[in-house]
Amino acid sequence: MSVLPLPDADTIAAEAAPTEPVPPAQRRRGVPGFLRRPGGALGAAWLVVVVVASFTAPLWRPYAVDEQDLDHRLALPSGAHLLGTDPTGRDVLSRIATAGAEPLLSAALTVLVAFAIGLPLALIAAERGKRVEQVISRVTEVFLALPSTIILLALIGVIGSRMYIVMAALGVLISAAVYRVMLGVAQSVRQRLYVDAARVNGLGSLRVNVVHVLPSMATVIAVQAAQLFGIGLLINAGLAFLGFGPSEPQPSWGFMIQDASKHIYDDPWLLVPTGLVLALTVVAANELADALAGKAAGRDERPRARRRAPLRTAAAAAAPADPANVLEVRDLSVSVDGGPQLVSGVSFALRPGRVLGLVGESGCGKTMTARSLLGLLPDGVSVSGGVILWQGRDLADLPEKELNAVRGREIAMISQEPMVALDPMFSVEYQLVQPIRRFRGAGRGEARRIAAELLRNVGIVDAERVLASHPHQLSGGMAQRVAIALALTGEPKLLVADEPTTALDVTVQAEILSLLRALVRDTGLSVVVVSHDLGVVADICDDVAVMYAGAVVESGTAAGVLDEPAHPYAMALLAANPHVPAGEPVPVRLASIAGTVPPPGSWPTGCRFAGRCQFAQQQCTTPFPALPAHGDGTVLCIRAAELSGARWGAVAVGAETVPAPAASTLTPPTPPLPTAGASR
C-alpha cells in the first residue's frame, strides 16, 4: 500500500461505491443491512473493540506504558505479559492498547476534514451548474496531482511532529479525491425527480441539500468514510514508522513496528502483535466499507446457471412432437433456484415461417419464456419443468455445450436495447465477421463480403461505412438493423425477438417491423416476438399467446385473439390500448387495469388475474383447466363462455384532461400499456 494513496478514491469509485444513490424512502429500517454481512459485522465489531479498548486503556491496562523490566526484555507472551514485552521490558499489550487512541482519532480527523471540504464543494458544484463545477473541478485536479507525501514531509519540517495538524492537512489534500467521488453522486441525486420536486416546492438550497440530497448520498459517504479511515490509519502509522509520531514513552503503532524491526533476529514475535492489530483495524474499516457498499464477498456468491434445477418434471416430454411444428413448448416452468416459479405450465407451438407474439404486461414471464428457448436464463434461474421441443431435441434438457451449438446457428435472438446489444469496444465489422467465419467457415475476405451483404439485406445502404463504425456511432434503428444482421449470420431457422422495437422511435419501429416481415417472407424464418405492445403484435404476428403472471391465459391466431378476446385480461389489454388515429387528441378517459401483476411467489390459487378482474367471482379462486378457443388456441378463464362479447369498462385515470404529447404531429399509434407502476 502506498503511503499516500489519494487517488485510491478513484479505485473506490470504480469498484466499491454503489453507483446508484438510494432515495431516502427506500432505505430499510431496523438492523442496518451491512451488519448482516459477516464482513461488515466482524469489521464493525473489531472497530468497536479497538476503539473501546484504546480509549479505556488507562483504566484496564495491566501495566503503565513506561513500566520497564530490563530483566525481562523481549519476552514472549506469558501470563504476566499476554503479548510479551518490548526491548526495554515494557508490556506490549498495554502499549498497543494505549497507542490506539491517537491513530484512531487522527484518522477520524482526516476523514472529517476531507469531507468537511470535499462534500460541500461537491454539493455546490452539483447545484450551481457547469461553470462553477468546472472551476472547482480544475482546482481539485491540481490538488490531486500534487505530490502529497512530499508536501506532508515539508509540513512536518515546519510544524514538527504535531500529528493532528499533519493529519488534518492530509484531510485537506484528500478532500480533492472526496470531492471527485461525491460530485458524481451528488449530480446523479440531483437529477432525480424528488429533488426537482423539492426544488419546485420552493425549498431553499440548503434545505434541499440537507433534507433530500445528503440522505440519498449517505451510503456512499459511509463507504468512502470507512475506506478513508483505513487509509488515514495506514498513513498515520507510516509516518509514525518514520519517527513522526507521539514522543516516547508514549507508544505508537507505527513506531512499535519500527522498533520491532530491529529485533527480527532475536525476537521476531515482536513484529506480530502490533502489525496484526494495525492490519486488522484497517481490514475492519475496509470490510465495513465493502459491506456498506453491498459488495461484501457474501453477496457475490451467485449460483451458476449451468446448475440445472433438479426438480424438473419431464412428464410432458412423453408425447411425440407434432411434425408440423418447428417449435413446441409444453408445460414449461421456469423458477428461481430454490425460490418461486417465474413461469408455470406454459405451452405453445410454432409452425415454420410463422410469427408468434408473446404479449402481456411487464413481469408476466414473457422474457423468461423467450430466453429459456436459447437456454439464456439469468444466473440463478432455470427451467424447472416441461419441454422445449426443437428439431427432435428437448432444448430444456440439452447439455450446455450442445445448446451452444444450437445458439446462433439454429435459433438466434435480438434484444430490446439495440444500443447495448452490440459490444461497444469492437467495430461492427469485427462483430459480424467473427460469427460469420465461425458459422460459415468463410475466410476473412469472404466473411467481410457476407457481412456487407447482410447489412444491405437488413436495409442498410452504406454498408461499408457502417462496417467501419463502432456501435456508439450508430443510431438506435441502425443498431437494431445491425443486431438483426448479426442474428442472421448463422442463418437460423428461428428468431427470438425480445421487444425488438420498444427502445426505438415510432417511425423507426415501423421500419424495423417491416424489415422483420420481409425477412419472414423472404427466408421462411420463424419468429417469436415478445412485446407488451399490441400494435406490434397486430402488425406482424400470425399467432398470439397472452401471458399473465407466468402463465398463458389465452392463445390463438392473432386475428382471433385481437378481434375477439376471450380472456378478461386480453380484453383489458385491448381496451387500455386505443389506437388513436394520427392528429386526434388522446381521449380524456382511458381504460386501465387497476392494481399490478402479482409478483412471483404470491400468485393466487385459481385465476391469477382474479384480483384485478372486473368480472371476477367466487368460482375464479379455485383451480381450473384451460379451455379450447380460437381453433387451436386456449383460454384460461372459467367464465370464458359467459363473458363472450363482454367489454372491459373504461375508468377515469389521472387528470381529466390529458395534454397532447409534445410532438403532437407524431402521436404514437401504440402508446405502451398504462399500468400503474409498470416499467420495463
Added chain:
Amino acid sequence: MPAYIARRLAMAVGTVLAAVVISFLLVHSADGSPGAVALGPSGTPEAIAAKNHELGWDRPLVTQFVDYLGHLVRGDLGTSLIDNRSIATDLATRLPVTGFIALFATLLSGVVGVVVGVTAAVRGGRFGKAITSSSGVALSLPAFWVGILLVYVISLQLGWLPATGYVNFTDDPVGWFQSLVLPVLTLAVGGAAIVARTANAGMRDALGQEHIRTLRALGTPPWRIRYVHALRYASVPVVSVLGIQFIALFGGSVIIENLFALPGLGQASQAAVSAHDFPALIGVVVVATVVVVVTNLLLDLLVAALDPKVRAA
C-alpha cells in the same frame, strides 16, 4: 484532441506552479536555515547569517521565488544550497530508482491482479469469494510491515535475495534485478489486491452486460466471450486503476525507500526538507509532478486506444 492536450498542459503548468509555491512557502516558514545546516552545531549566529547571505537565503521571498522560476522556465533545476551539486544530475540518478520500482510494482500488480480478479469473476463460487476476501485483507496491510516480514523470510531466513540496497543496472544487471525484487513485491501486495478487486468487479460487470448476452445467443465460445469481449470491456477501469497505482507508488515511495535503503526521490525529498534545501525539494516536486502529469496523459491515450467511445469524444 489538440484542445484536450492544450488543456492538459495548462493543468500541468498550474499543478507544477502550485506545488512549487506550496513547497517554497513551507521550506521558508520552517525554523532554521540552510546556513545552519551547512555549518553544523558549532556555527555561530554570525557565521550562519553570513553563510545564508552567501546562499541568497536572506533575500526577499519574492526575489528568490522569481529568480528560481526564471531558472526553472529555462529547464534549470539549479544547484543544491547545501553542497552545490547539480540538482538535475542528482535527480537523474534517483529517478530511475523510484521509477523502476513504481513501474515494476505496477506491472506486477497488474498481471497478478488481472489474472486473479478475472479468474475469480469467471469461476465465481467459493474461489471467487476467497479471492475477494483475501484481496480485502491484502490491500489493508501496512506496506512497511509487509516489507519487514518479506525481508525476514526471504532475505534473512531463506537468504534468497539481498535485503536492501540498490544496484545500478549498468554495474550489474542481475544484481539490479535482485535489488528490485523485494521492494517491488512489497508494493505489489497491496497493488495486486486493488487491481484484483477492480478487475473482478469490472469483469463481473462486463459479463452482465447485454452485449455479452448477444454473444452468448450467437453461440460464441465461452473463452472468446470471457477473454476477448468481457476482458476488453473490463480493461478500461483496470488500466485507470493501474495508472493511479503508478502515481501513488511513485509519489509515496518514501517509506519503501527507507525500508530498503534505496537512493530514490523519496529520500531526496526528506533530505531536502531537513536541510531547508528548497531548490532540491522543489526539484523533486517538479519531477514528481511532471511524472504524474505525463502518466495521466499516457493513461488517457491508453484508455482512448481501448475504448472507442472515449476515442471519439
Added chain:
Amino acid sequence: MKRSTTLGRMAGPATRRRVLVRAGGAVVAVATVSTLAACGGSSGGSGGGSSTDDVTIGVDSDAAANGYDPLLYGSAQFSFFAGLYDALFVSDADGKVSPSLVTSAENSADNTQTTLKLKDGVTFSDGSTLDATLVKQNLDRRSDATLAAYGQLAGSIKDVAAPDAQTVVITWNTPQADPGTALADEAGVIIGSKGVSDPASLKTTPDGSGPYTLDTGSTTRGSTYTLTKNDKAWNADAFAYDQITFRIITDDQALANAVVSGQVDVAGQLDPTTVDTVKSRKSVTDVGGTIFGFPVLDKTGKTNPAFAKPEVRLALNYATDRDALVKLHPGAKATAQLFPAAATGYDASINDRYAYDPAKAKQLLAQAGYADGFTIDQTVVGQPSDDQIAVQKQWAEVGVKLNFINATSTDAVFAAAQTQPLAFNPTGFTVGTNPAGFVAGVLYGGFMNLQKATDPAIESALGGALGGSGSAKDDALGKLNAAVTDEGWYVPLYESFISYGYDESKVAEPAISPTYGYVVLASVKPAS
C-alpha cells in the same frame, strides 16, 4: 562532521540512534555529528571473490556528502578519504601514530615548535608535487570554520613556516608533546595545489596523492563511491585491492542485512543491536573504547538553569542505574567514567563511587533547590534509543523529567548542541586510546562545550596530560578522568564496542582504528 542531511535518516530504523555524533578520538573536534546522513542508498557491485580485484565496504554515513574536500569531514569519513589522500601522519590498527607524508618530526625542547621533513616524490592527481609551500598552504586553511577536520588543531597552531622546499616548521600556541597525534589522519590531510588554491573544485574533483583515484563513472553521490587503484602512487603497495567500492547504507538494519546477505564484504560501524545478527551469519570484529553516555553540554545554566548547579549534574550520575542498562547490551560494561578501561587514567574505584543511589540523587537535587525535580529537553532524530528510554524512566524516579523532542531538520539537531543541556549519541562516542585528545578536542574544546565553560580541575589536568610525559602525564590523565565525572561534565553509562561485520571467506579480519573508530583502509585485505 557531516553536514549532509536528511530526514531520510529519520526514517530508517537507524535514525533514532544517531542524535549527535560519532565523534572521533584524538583529533577531531566536532567531527562527525554523524546523524542524518543523506540518503541511505547503496549500490555498486556485488561482493566479488576472495581476490585482490575488488572489495565492497558498507559504511553507515555518507562518505562525501559535501564533495571531496576531506577537511570538511570528521573521522567517520576518513576510512574513505584515506584512499584518495595522504596525511602527514597516520594512526594504525593499534592507534599508534606514525609518519606518512613526513620522514621525520622533531620538537623543540619546550615542545612549542615542531620541524617536519617531507617525503620526496609524492605526486597529486593534479600533477603537482608535495613541497613545504603546499603544506603551509594547506595548514593555512585552518582558520576556515567550516573545515571540521581541523577542529581543535585550528586553535593550537600559531604559525606555519616553510623555510625550504622539504621543511615545514609549525609553532604551537601551547606546548605540544605529541605533534604526530595532532597532525594524524583527517587533520593532517594534504590536498594538491589545484585543490587547495581553488577549494570549490573539490566539490566534484578530489585532488590527493593517495593510493586510489575516484572512478566518477561508477560513483553515485550519497550511494556508491568507487575507488580505482593508482599504481603510480608512492604508497600503492600498502593497499591490497585494485578497486574499492564504498556503499552508503545509513539504515542500521540495512547495513547489517547487507553484510549478512553478501552485498558488501565489510560493513560498519554496526549498530549494537545488529551485532548478534551479523555474528550469526558472518564474522564480527570489534574494538573497545566506545563510551555511551550523556555529555553535559551546559555547565553554566544558559540553556537550563538547573545545570549551573554541580549538585544537579552529579545527581544525574547517582540517578542512573548502569547495571540495569547493560542488560540491554550484552557484553557492555557499566562505567561511570569517560576513559575506557584500557586507557591510562582509568580508575575502577570511580565506578564504585557513583554506584546507583537514587536517595543521594534526590538529596543532591534538594540541596540545589530542585527537590521537586525539573525538566530536561532533549532533541532526538525520529525516536529515542532504548538507552534513552530506560534512562528517562530511571531519572523520572528522582523527579527529573527527560522530555524528548523529535527533530524534523538537521539544523534542529545541530542547534540542540547550543540550546540544550544534554546530548546523547545512540552509537556512543569513540573515546579510544587517546582520551585526553577527546577531552581537548570534543569535551572541553569542542562541540560539547559551546558555552565555553571553564573548570580549573579539568583544565590543569588536561594541560598536564597533553604537555607532560612519563608518570606526570599518567598522573594527569588519572586526574583528568576523575575530574570529568566529579565535575559533572559527563554522565557515562557503559563502555561498549565498535563493531564491524565482515565476510571471512572473502576478506581477512579488518582492523578498526581505536582512535577514530572506523576501519583502517590499509588493513582491508583478502582472506588468506
